[in-house]
Amino acid sequence: MATADGTWAYRDRFGDSFGRTYFRRFPPGVCSSVGIGTYLGEPTDTVDAQYVAAVETALEHGINHVDTAINYRCQRSERAVGEALRRADVDRESVVVSTKGGFLPFDGERPEDPGRYIREQFVEPGIVDPESLVQGSHSLSPGFVDAMVDRSLSNLGVDRIDCYYLHNPETQLLENDREAVYEQLKTAFELLERRRAAGEIGGYGLATWQAFRVPQGHEQYLSLPAVLDRAVAAAETVGVDNHGLQALQLPFNVEMADAFTVKSQPTDEGPVSTLEYAHESGLSVVTSASIGQGDLAAAIPPAVDAELSGDTAAQRAINFARSAPGVTTSLVGMRSVDHVAENVAAGTFDPLGATAFDTVFE
Numbered sequence: 001m002a003t004a005d006g007t008w009a010y011r012d013r014f015g016d017s018f019g020r021t022y023f024r025r026f027p028p029g030v031c032s033s034v035g036i037g038t039y040l041g042e043p044t045d046t047v048d049a050q051y052v053a054a055v056e057t058a059l060e061h062g063i064n065h066v067d068t069a070i071n072y073r074c075q076r077s078e079r080a081v082g083e084a085l086r087r088a089d090v091d092r093e094s095v096v097v098s099t100k101g102g103f104l105p106f107d108g109e110r111p112e113d114p115g116r117y118i119r120e121q122f123v124e125p126g127i128v129d130p131e132s133l134v135q136g137s138h139s140l141s142p143g144f145v146d147a148m149v150d151r152s153l154s155n156l157g158v159d160r161i162d163c164y165y166l167h168n169p170e171t172q173l174l175e176n177d178r179e180a181v182y183e184q185l186k187t188a189f190e191l192l193e194r195r196r197a198a199g200e201i202g203g204y205g206l207a208t209w210q211a212f213r214v215p216q217g218h219e220q221y222l223s224l225p226a227v228l229d230r231a232v233a234a235a236e237t238v239g240v241d242n243h244g245l246q247a248l249q250l251p252f253n254v255e256m257a258d259a260f261t262v263k264s265q266p267t268d269e270g271p272v273s274t275l276e277y278a279h280e281s282g283l284s285v286v287t288s289a290s291i292g293q294g295d296l297a298a299a300i301p302p303a304v305d306a307e308l309s310g311d312t313a314a315q316r317a318i319n320f321a322r323s324a325p326g327v328t329t330s331l332v333g334m335r336s337v338d339h340v341a342e343n344v345a346a347g348t349f350d351p352l353g354a355t356a357f358d359t360v361f362e
C-alpha cells in the first residue's frame with residue numbers, strides 16, 4: 001500500500017528532475033501529477049506485455065500514480081499493473097494504485113454470448129441482483145462492489161488498493177431517479193467504509209464521464225454536495241470519524257474543460273465549477289482522457305497551443321490538464337514506452353499559474 005513515508009521517499013528520489021509542483025498531495029502522501037492509465041487496447045497477450053513494460057518504465061522514471069479498472073481489457077489491465085508492480089525497481093509503498101468497479105467485467109476475453117456469461121458468472125451465483133443492473137452491464141449494489149474489490153485485490157496482487165473508484169456511477173441515472181442513485185451511493189459508500197476500516201482500501205472516489213462536467217438539469221448530472229452528504233452519512237452509519245471519499249476522476253483536456261468552465265455545483269453564494277467545489281471540499285481531482293484519447297498529441301487548437309509549455313503537442317496537452325486549478329494528477333493512457341518517456345518529460349516544465357491558466361480561456 002502507498003504510505004506517506006514511501007511516497008515522500010519516491011519524491012526525494014525523482015523530484016529534482018522535474019519542474020515546480022510536479023509532485024502533489026494525495027492521501028496518504030504525495031504523487032506525480034502525470035499518471036499512467038490502462039484503459040485502451042485489445043484484450044490480447046501482446047497488449048498485456050506492452051502495458052507491463054510501460055507501467056514498469058513509468059514507475060522507474062517518476063510516475064507513481066497508476067490507474068486501472070476491473071473491466072479494462074477484460075481484467076487484463078489490472079493483471080498487467082500487478083505484474084509491473086512486482087517487476088519495477090520501486091517499493092510498493094511508494095506507488096498510488098487506483099482501480100474501479102461498477103461495470104461487470106469479462107475475464108480474459110470477450111465471451112461469444114455476453115448475456116449468458118453475465119447470467120452464469122454473476123446472476124446465478126448471486127454476485128449481482130439483476131434488479132440492480134442498468135443496461136445489463138452496470139451495478140453499484142454493495143454485494144457486487146464487495147466481490148469486485150476482492151477480485152481487484154487478487155488481480156493486482158496487492159493487499160490494499162489505495163483509491164477505489166465507483167466507475168461511472170451516473171450510468172445508474174439512465175434507469176433510476178436521482179434520489180435513488182444517491183441512496184445507492186450511500187450504501188456503496190458504507191461498504192467501502194467497511195473495507196477501508198479493514199485496511200483493504202486506502203480511500204475511495206467516483207470516476208465519472210458525464211456527472212461532474214454537465215450542467216444541473218442534465219440527465220446524468222450529480223451534485224457534489226449531495227454526494228459528500230452521502231459519504232458523511234455512510235461514515236456515521238459504519239461508525240468511523242471521517243469519511244474516506246477522497247477523489248474524483250473526470251475527463252479534462254483542452255477540448256473538454258467543462259469541469260473548469262461549467263458552474264454546476266451549488267453553494268450558498270451561487271454555483272461554482274466542479275474543480276472549485278472539489279478543491280474547497282478537500283477532494284483530489286484526477287483527470288482522464290488528458291490528451292483526448294490521443295487526438296491532442298496530433299494537434300491542439302493553435303491559440304491555446306501558443307500559451308502552453310512543452311516540446312511536443314502531447315506534452316503541451318498534458319501540461320494544460322495538470323495546470324488546471326484543483327487538479328492533482330493528469331492520467332495519460334500509454335502502452336508505448338516511447339510515449340512514457342515523452343509524457344513523463346512534460347513534468348520537467350513548470351505548470352501554468354492560475355492567472356496564465358485563465359488567460360488560455362480569453
Ligand SMILES: NC(=O)c1ccc[n+]([C@@H]2O[C@H](COP(=O)([O-])OP(=O)(O)OC[C@H]3O[C@@H](n4cnc5c(N)ncnc54)[C@H](OP(=O)(O)O)[C@@H]3O)[C@@H](O)[C@H]2O)c1
Pocket residue numbers: 036037038039040067068100167168207208209249287288289290291292293294295297314315331332333334335336339340342343
Ligand atoms: N470514466 C472513467 O473512469 C475513465 C474514462 C476514460 C479514461 N479513464 C482513465 O484515464 C486514463 C487516460 O485516459 P485515456 O487512456 O482514455 O485517454 P488519453 O490518456 O487521453 O489518451 C490515451 C491514448 O493516447 C496515446 N498516447 C499517449 N501518449 C502519446 C504521445 N506522447 N503521442 C501520441 N499518442 C500518445 C496512447 O497510445 P499508446 O497506448 O499506444 O501509448 C493512447 O492511445 C485511462 O487510461 C483510464 O485509466 C477513466
